[in-house]
Amino acid sequence: xxxxxxxxxxxxxSFYSSDQLQKDLPSRCGTFRAxxxxxxxxxxxxxxxxxxxxxRLQFLPRLVLDFQLPSGYPEADGRPSFGLSCSWLSRQQLxxxxxxxxxxxxxxxxxxxxxxxxxxLERELWDFLQLGDExxxxxxxxxEDAILxxxxxxxxxxxxxxxKEVEQEILAVDAxxxxxxxQRSFHECPVCVSLKPGTSCxxxxxxxxxFCDSCVAAAFRALLEADRPDRLGCLQCSGKEQPPADPSLxxxxxxxxxxxxxxxxxxxxxxxxxxxxxxxxxCQATVLVDPSEGRCLAHCQxxxxxxCQLCRATYHGxxxxxxxxxxxxxxxxxxxxxxxxxxxxxxxxxxxxxxxxLEEECRTQDYMKSQQKCPACKAYVEKISGCNKMVxxxxxxxxCWLCSTLLDQFDPYRHFRVSAAAAAGxxxxxxxxxxxxxxxxxxx
Numbered sequence: 001x002x003x004x005x006x007x008x009x010x011x012x013x014s015f016y017s018s019d020q021l022q023k024d025l026p027s028r029c030g031t032f033r034a035x036x037x038x039x040x041x042x043x044x045x046x047x048x049x050x051x052x053x054x055x056r057l058q059f060l061p062r063l064v065l066d067f068q069l070p071s072g073y074p075e076a077d078g079r080p081s082f083g084l085s086c087s088w089l090s091r092q093q094l095x096x097x098x099x100x101x102x103x104x105x106x107x108x109x110x111x112x113x114x115x116x117x118x119x120x121l122e123r124e125l126w127d128f129l130q131l132g133d134e135x136x137x138x139x140x141x142x143x144e145d146a147i148l149x150x151x152x153x154x155x156x157x158x159x160x161x162x163x164k165e166v167e168q169e170i171l172a173v174d175a176x177x178x179x180x181x182x183q184r185s186f187h188e189c190p191v192c193v194s195l196k197p198g199t200s201c202x203x204x205x206x207x208x209x210x211f212c213d214s215c216v217a218a219a220f221r222a223l224l225e226a227d228r229p230d231r232l233g234c235l236q237c238s239g240k241e242q243p244p245a246d247p248s249l250x251x252x253x254x255x256x257x258x259x260x261x262x263x264x265x266x267x268x269x270x271x272x273x274x275x276x277x278x279x280x281x282x283c284q285a286t287v288l289v290d291p292s293e294g295r296c297l298a299h300c301q302x303x304x305x306x307x308c309q310l311c312r313a314t315y316h317g318x319x320x321x322x323x324x325x326x327x328x329x330x331x332x333x334x335x336x337x338x339x340x341x342x343x344x345x346x347x348x349x350x351x352x353x354x355x356x357x358l359e360e361e362c363r364t365q366d367y368m369k370s371q372q373k374c375p376a377c378k379a380y381v382e383k384i385s386g387c388n389k390m391v392x393x394x395x396x397x398x399x400c401w402l403c404s405t406l407l408d409q410f411d412p413y414r415h416f417r418v419s420a421a422a423a424a425g426x427x428x429x430x431x432x433x434x435x436x437x438x439x440x441x442x443x444x
Contacts, residue, residue: 034121059177320351
């Protein structure tokens, strides 16, 4: 006849999946990972100090049952031995579960017991332990490893873990199981109002809202084109209720080029909030500028050099930046030809009084370029327009604006004629034909 254990294993295969039950018929042993059924309304996980951190759960990490069956099982008078382990149950609770499994085996002597064990662990355990609708993880959680052999029938194994570690495991398992449950179902997208399988949909974990992949991808592309990568998230939530989408989701829905653009936009946004990158003028190392340190102060962490971001010189506090001689003319030209915000920023950098004084000096120099001394009486004469034959307003002498030569009172233009200039010598030769030299016409 067929082995009773083989028949029992075959029967169990029709009830439990391979990820729940692993068995080895020749060795007469196996492992069962029980999905403990919690209240239909859900379970409230209370963690942290005084249970201040609360999470609504639908799934818990599995309770693990390792069993070893005697050679005469189930007819012979031999009880199965087993071990129990679970991350979220206390040692006392595991001992109580083990004693109950021993009682169930004793009640069904010479009968297969595995199915009754499995059903108890999955369907009756919650009520048996009277756990209610809250699971509390106090600060005094397990602090050391423990393997407790209760008797020859079973043992209890526990790993030293903090309450925070157990909380993180519970939340991770809950999220993973919810995702699997979501993918096995069909969902109606509220955007396109079409029924899609879970494998073609997205569920945002923080709020539970679900949409089809194509609608979420279209919304993400529109936000990316609008330069709002920080708004990629649930299509229904808004404001503070909407945390950013997981980058793995964005990668799955967008093309490689679009995802690269998304990453670059996020990187640029992060840099704008944390400061800007600069290069140290001393050691050329990259410097992250902290905006809170001052309007132009930067500290190099490599060589500890403090410098001004504007003029690149050693930091000079509230003193305005110095204008170097080689750049003075360029700075003044930019300042005199600017207005509004650009002019204001230059005044903040170089100092208002300094720029105003330099501006006045430049205007004076430009004015002096339009004046010359009369070669006869040394009075200043200004040329506004006209030819290069000048008349002194003081002594009425005629002179050349180009070479300051006194001109003939009776024929002042002789100096500018070619033949006459040649007879006058080398000095006048330079002014021959240059009577109107430098004169601006209307076309110019």
